[in-house]
Amino acid sequence: MQWGSVSNFLHMGGYAPFVWGAYGVTVALIALEVWSLRARRRRAEREVARQARIDRERDSQP
Numbered sequence: 001m002q003w004g005s006v007s008n009f010l011h012m013g014g015y016a017p018f019v020w021g022a023y024g025v026t027v028a029l030i031a032l033e034v035w036s037l038r039a040r041r042r043r044a045e046r047e048v049a050r051q052a053r054i055d056r057e058r059d060s061q062p
Contacts, residue, residue, distance in 0.1 A: 003009040012019045 010016060
């Protein structure tokens with residue numbers, strides 16, 4: 001498809017709200033997924049560190 005101008009491209013033949021809305025939702029969901037994965041990784045790292053600390057304390061007791 002050829003666009004005569006940037007304005008025509010952004011208007012998307014009258015479907016701009018659907019097209020740009022779909023892009024917006026996709027970007028938002030990808031950002032949410034990245035945030036979620038980072039939060040889960042931080043939680044897992046804290047849990048591993050906590051468990052290692054418990055194991056060290058248990059091993060050091062007579």
